[in-house]
Amino acid sequence: xxxxxxxxxxxxxxxxxxxxxxxxxxxxxxxxxxxxxxxxxxxxxxxxxxxxxxxxxxxxxxxxxxxxxxxxxxxxxxxxxxxxxxxxxxxxxxxxxxxxxxxxxxxxxxxxxxxxxxxxxxxxxxxxxxxxxxxxxxxxxxxxxxxxxxxxxxxxxxxxxxxxxxxxxxxxxxxxxxxxxxxxxxx
Amino acid sequence: xxxxxxxxxxxxxxxxxxxxxxxxxxxxxxxxxxxxxxxxxxxxxxxxxxxxxxxxxxxxxxxxxxxxxxxxxxxxxxxxxxxxxxxxxxxxxxxxxxxxxxxxxxxxxxxxxxxxxxxxxxxxxxxxxxxxxxxxxxxxxxxxxxxxxxxxxxxxxxxxxxxxxxxxxxxxxxxxxxxxxxxxxxx
Numbered sequence: 335x336x337x338x339x340x341x342x343x344x345x346x347x348x349x350x351x352x353x354x355x356x357x358x359x360x361x362x363x364x365x366x367x368x369x370x371x372x373x374x375x376x377x378x379x380x381x382x383x384x385x386x387x388x389x390x391x392x393x394x395x396x397x398x399x400x401x402x403x404x405x406x407x408x409x410x411x412x413x414x415x416x417x418x419x420x421x422x423x424x425x426x427x428x429x430x431x432x433x434x435x436x437x438x439x440x441x442x443x444x445x446x447x448x449x450x451x452x453x454x455x456x457x458x459x460x461x462x463x464x465x466x467x468x469x470x471x472x473x474x475x476x477x478x479x480x481x482x483x484x485x486x487x488x489x490x491x492x493x494x495x496x497x498x499x500x501x502x503x504x505x506x507x508x509x510x511x512x513x514x515x516x517x518x519x520x521x
Numbered sequence: 522x523x524x525x526x527x528x529x530x531x532x533x534x535x536x537x538x539x540x541x542x543x544x545x546x547x548x549x550x551x552x553x554x555x556x557x558x559x560x561x562x563x564x565x566x567x568x569x570x571x572x573x574x575x576x577x578x579x580x581x582x583x584x585x586x587x588x589x590x591x592x593x594x595x596x597x598x599x600x601x602x603x604x605x606x607x608x609x610x611x612x613x614x615x616x617x618x619x620x621x622x623x624x625x626x627x628x629x630x631x632x633x634x635x636x637x638x639x640x641x642x643x644x645x646x647x648x649x650x651x652x653x654x655x656x657x658x659x660x661x662x663x664x665x666x667x668x669x670x671x672x673x674x675x676x677x678x679x680x681x682x683x684x685x686x687x688x689x690x691x692x693x694x695x696x697x698x699x700x701x702x703x704x705x706x707x708x
């Protein structure tokens with residue numbers, strides 16, 4: 335990237351593979367936060383959501399404020415197998431595969447600095463995606479792209495390919511003490 | 522808050538106390554992500570930074586995109602006691618106490634839905650702040666405000682007052698394998 339003359343030339347970017355996993359809050363939330371910071375640096379960020387559908391209006395409306403540098407693309411079909419999910423498994427699996435193809439295309443397009451695969455670890459754990467297809471995508475990552483894979487239960491093969499792994503561990507959660515989900519905090 | 526007639530009336534908010542702690546990445550980042558989501562719901566958010574100064578341009582420029590609903594206010598003086606910090610301790614301590622007073626005023630103002638005290642746990646651990654002053658602020662929290670306290674090494678008395686605690690645990694970090702900090706990822 336050409337730099338204006340009054341800036342110190344930057345070191346060449348080393349694109350990292352980050353994994354955010356664990357059962358605690360803050361994985362998807364951190365992905366959104368990284369988008370805030372990156373957009374502040376003029377970087378381009380795309381976040382593909384593998385499980386979430388289009389119901390999270392707060393997230394989508396907030397994300398629009400970071401457009402066009404940030405694109406948030408919900409490609410999931412919502413909760414899988416729980417919470418009144420009436421969709422057959424293959425519909426979820428097809429959606430996850432489409433999401434992976436969309437993520438791969440964008441990662442290789444040269445248009446993005448950061449590509450976020452939100453809840454992709456969950457899609458692997460639920461066998462909506464083949465682990466090998468996700469590992470292949472990680473191995474194909476261009477040198478200058480940061481790739482982020484979020485979701486609880488990340489596979490150890492995914493962890494092995496990562497440069498940075500953070501586990502969000504739930505120490506105390508209000509559901510345990512009978513408090514319902516709160517807008518802006520839980521969704 | 523009055524609701525447009527075509528919306529389902531919402532349950533009364535139960536303002537929570539959240540603590541984000543641990544040695545891993547994602548605490549401040551999650552705070553920024555919560556701001557994205559909350560702003561998407563039209564909520565008002567203020568984030569006071571207790572340690573960071575005004576050097577994090579990406580964060581500040583990104584945050585401006587969420588203004589005016591989101592205000593990010595760096596009130597720290599930067600790293601304390603490390604990384605070439607030349608400031609006497611009392612300068613850091615004064616700054617932290619000013620930050621706490623500013624946070625308290627905003628929390629009680631009725632103007633904010635979410636008040637974030639970024640790295641306040643670090644300020645307590647470094648004795649820039651008295652633990653009791655932070656606990657008093659938490660106890661004064663109005664019912665309908667969400668209060669978030671971030672930073673590694675949260676004091677157990679703070680954890681006791683929290684409804685939700687997430688520990689960000691570093692499982693693998695690129696500094697360990699000799700990779701430098703990356704813009705948009707580490708800062």
